Amino acid sequence: MGELTPAEIGARARYFRERRGLDQAVVAGLVGIDKSHLSRLESGKRKWHITRRGFLETLAEVLGCAVSDLTGQPYAAVGRAGTAALAVLPPVSRVLADTTLDDVPDLPARPVAQLARLAAEANAASADARYGAAGPDLARLLLELHVQAVRGQGSGVRRAALRALVEACIVAVGAARTLGNLDLAVLAADRGQAAAARLEDPALSGFAAMSAAVVLTRANAHYRAERVLTTALNALERADPGAADTAPAEAAGMLHLTCAQRAAKSGDADTAATHYAEAHALAARTGERSTLHFDFGPSNAGAWELSGQIELGRGAEHAEQFARRPPPLFVSADRKAAWLSDLARGHAQGFRDVQALHHLDLADAAAPRRVRHDPIVRALVDSLDARGRCRTEQRLLDSLKARVRAG
Structure with a gap:
């Protein structure tokens, strides 16, 4: 699915509101904005200047839809890395639908120690938001871990398989959530919880x-x-x-x-x-x-x-405080990118748009797959562009817009 314009997102919000038979005043009140604001959002006359995830989630809840229904996720893959990342999801979905923790196909599986090592390697790649690298073999890994968890020789093998299966499911959750497939993310999360519960x-x-x-x-x-x-x-x-x-x-x-x-x-x-x-x-x-x-x-x-x-709504003050501290000691690129994106959101709340732009650029450099598939980041880039406060950094703004659109 391609990038949606603010007008298209607004049209989707209007469609779901009308489908539920709600008028603008009711929805606006439940979301916490005034009716005129909602009207401008729906008509596309106002850019979706969203810096709070809670607002987008609340709007989707009130409208009876998913956030992805409004934002158009999963976004289209552009380039080899983007295509590889999205290609991970369909095979994983099929495996989780075709297996349980009690019933699996009669198939061969590699030794559990090898599978556990592969799950750890996939998790390390996922932590750096390299979903294509984490998952070209993720579906097969999940399948074989299910087989070993159910049919493995001895309780030690089965427990080791369950432990590695939890880790592999966490990888699947992260990839599916970030790339916009919440149904698969929920399925993978449920399976991971069930496997962990059996280990007590x-x-x-x-x-x-x-x-x-x-x-x-x-x-x-x-x-x-x-x-x-x-x-x-x-x-x-x-x-x-x-x-x-x-x-x-x-x-x-x-x-x-x-x-x-x-x-x-x-x-x-x-x-x-x-x-x-x-x-x-x-x-x-x-x-x-x-x-x-x-x-x-x-x-x-x-x-x-x-x-x-x-x-x-207190992001500006806290972002300014964080900017004066030494950088946090994050192991994963994913967390580093999330922190930098949040610094950008906080600076944007305080109309420090140039600082916000530079932190978004750093976030994209740290974990591009994570950043470019985040609807909040996409909305924030639109906001920075529309407010016109980054004209001294127009080349950087244009570059970031192109990267985010590329997915």
Whole structure:
């Protein structure tokens, strides 16, 4: 699917509103904007200057559709890397639809140690947003891990296969979510959670739950997201950040960050602050860690809080504070790109558009597949272009526009 213009996105919003039989005043009130603003959005007379993910998710929820229905995801692939990334998804979907944790085809599978190594390598590539590199063999990997988890010789082999399957499902979730296939992301998240549950490993279940909750929130499945987070956090309530194995505390911290982000998107600043405080306290004890490539520590806790403050409309102040600090110590390119994109969003909230443009450029250099498939980034580039504050950097702005359109 190609790039949608603001007028086309507005037309889609109008279509879903009218299909539900809602008038503009009702939708505007539920979303938290005035009717005239919504009218301009629907008519294409106003660019979609969206810097808050919560706004886009709330609008989709009110209209009874998915965010991807409004934004046109998955976007068309341009170039070898983009085509390779999108090509990962259909085979993965077929494998997950054709297997369960109890019933698999009678097929040969490679040794589980080899499969576990391949899952770890795929996760490392995914953490750097190299989805094409992560997944040319992801479907086969998932299939063989299912086979070993069900038919493997001995409980040790089956447990090792389940553990690697959780990691491979996390890879599938990340690729599908970023590339705009939320249905597949939810399916992969469910399978990863089920595999983790059979291992009775609270830390692994916590990481799988965090991955699932992010996808469920994007899909506006808020009840399930809340249940998943609550259950996982309860299982990790006694996680000791000072223990030799910090994985349970890392998982708990990531779950608190996810809860905080959900609260911030809904405008609940107090609940968000409570969860951010819990995450910061855990991070101060664990230090910088990266179990399963989930960066957790003081750097990531701070970066997630920046993202939450943007959702609460306080991004400008926090982006300025972050810009004066040393760069965070991120292991993965994906997290680095997310932090730089959030710095750009925060600067844009404060009308520091040149700073926003430069941070978007750095984010794109860090993880182009992640950045170019993000509808918020695309909307932000449109906003920077329309506001006309980057004319001294017109060449850079034009370059970034072309890169984002290329996908």
